[in-house]
Amino acid sequence: MVYVYPQWHTVSFTLVAKQHVHYLRKVVRVVEVDETWLDAISCAAVLGSGKRYLLHPLFYMLFNRDTARRAIRATADKLVGFEVTDTDRISDRAVEIANEADLLIVPSHWSREVMKRSGVKVPVEVVQHGVSELYERDVRLPTSSNLLLLRFLKRERNLIYVLFFLHHSGFRKGADLVFKVMERVQRKYSNVVLVVKRGNIIDPHMLQLRKLKMIEVGGWLSEEDLIDLYDTCDILLCLSRGGGFELNALEALARGLITVVPDEGPFKEYIRYCVPVKVSSWVRVFRDNPIHVGYGFEADVSDCVAKLEQIIDNINEYRARFMEQRRQVLREFSWRAVCKKLINVLKQYRVVEVR
Structure with missing residues (x-):
């Protein structure tokens, strides 16, 4: 599993992603990759095909990276995006990117409703944020x-x-x-x-x-x-x-x-x-x-x-x-409880193999 998130600077997405990685590693091998890796030519080829990609956040990373977007979608066995909604609607371009994923994970039912109301057709699951x-x-x-x-x-x-x-x-x-x-x-x-x-x-x-x-x-x-x-x-x-x-x-x-x-x-x-x-x-x-x-x-x-x-x-x-x-x-x-839910969601969609 390849988890891509901002590492070159620390933002809220970074802190949440680090908690996800910590608990995911208890059940699956995780490769952490900085978002700047997406700027490399044919970036997905670096890790080969058949990978399961988790992008956090999905929209910001792929909005102006069409080469990376095509490469990942062409080689990914599963593509999961983590996202939030800052208003009651997302743009058509964001909806287009969301619908290329296999699964979208959001931290609130408000965000799920916004995604669906805006036109997102792929599954959208709610996994809240937590505290350490x-x-x-x-x-x-x-x-x-x-x-x-x-x-x-x-x-x-x-x-x-x-x-x-x-x-x-x-x-x-x-x-x-x-x-x-x-x-x-x-x-x-x-x-x-x-x-x-x-x-x-x-x-x-x-x-x-x-x-x-x-x-x-x-x-x-x-x-x-x-x-x-x-x-x-x-x-x-x-x-x-x-x-x-x-x-x-x-x-x-x-x-x-x-x-x-x-x-x-x-x-x-x-x-x-x-x-x-x-x-x-x-x-x-x-x-x-x-x-x-x-x-x-x-x-x-x-x-x-x-x-x-x-x-x-x-x-x-x-x-x-x-x-x-x-x-x-x-x-x-607690992040323990929240990430238990995350793992169960990923198992449900066969992003993590059931043991």
């Missing part, structure tokens, strides 16, 4: 000096931290909605601080968010440090207008954070564990994305403000509730 065993560990004192300072300031000043992730795609991630919500919340509560986890590249929406009472945590964090960040904060605010799964919300739940999300799209996979915010409208998410061409859902700002005020006024009760349900989240969404 590290999320089962106890709270510790952060080893990062920056995170240690963040925790110290919180305790010294009796602060409540609201965490928001903004690595890219600020509009899709709902950064403008977060600003509107937090501006209103901070007028009422002087001890509520927005903590923004950002990447090395500054999203333009950061300029607006910096007008709030906020703290930035920049750069890439190890998984251990990321867990320390979750443990330092109180509430996760995730108001994305679309996406395939939104893993940060699940990770927050796995650490017992009070997690606030829209009651729509991929969040339905774990909404029963969250504080849901009603959706007020549907909007165009991207202007010129060649794959994700539809609309996304928009969280209602007033409803979100009301939910946050209720949480803040009763924060100890909410903390107890979310810590109590954390173990169930870990059981349901």
Whole structure:
């Protein structure tokens, strides 16, 4: 089995693929290949015919690589694509690529519905994302000096931290909605601080968010440090207008954070564990994305403000509730459980031989 995914840089697809490979190797031989290999001439000939290919993500890898696309399809015994949907429709070109695969695997029922509604005819199976065993560990004192300072300031000043992730795609991630919500919340509560986890590249929406009472945590964090960040904060605010799964919300739940999300799209996979915010409208998410061409859902700002005020006024009760349900989240969404489902799906479609 040949598993192709981004290795030359680390993105969310990389992290998910590495977990898949780890557990797949327990039942089948896996060859890991970087996506740049697809740029080689007659790339599939390197490994010969009759191979089973897993491409993660399928659309991005093959959209402008027609030579690789033809070569893989001509030599592959099985072609499986992993994909997500950032809006409620994918383009005709993406549908064409999807229908050349033998199987498509998506992380949410929302994504499956989008694929089918857009015209994908091949089987589409749902295998959610997960959290690693590290999320089962106890709270510790952060080893990062920056995170240690963040925790110290919180305790010294009796602060409540609201965490928001903004690595890219600020509009899709709902950064403008977060600003509107937090501006209103901070007028009422002087001890509520927005903590923004950002990447090395500054999203333009950061300029607006910096007008709030906020703290930035920049750069890439190890998984251990990321867990320390979750443990330092109180509430996760995730108001994305679309996406395939939104893993940060699940990770927050796995650490017992009070997690606030829209009651729509991929969040339905774990909404029963969250504080849901009603959706007020549907909007165009991207202007010129060649794959994700539809609309996304928009969280209602007033409803979100009301939910946050209720949480803040009763924060100890909410903390107890979310810590109590954390173990169930870990059981349901551990990578062990998720990849067991993945292996069963691949066996069902004879991508992995049944033993």
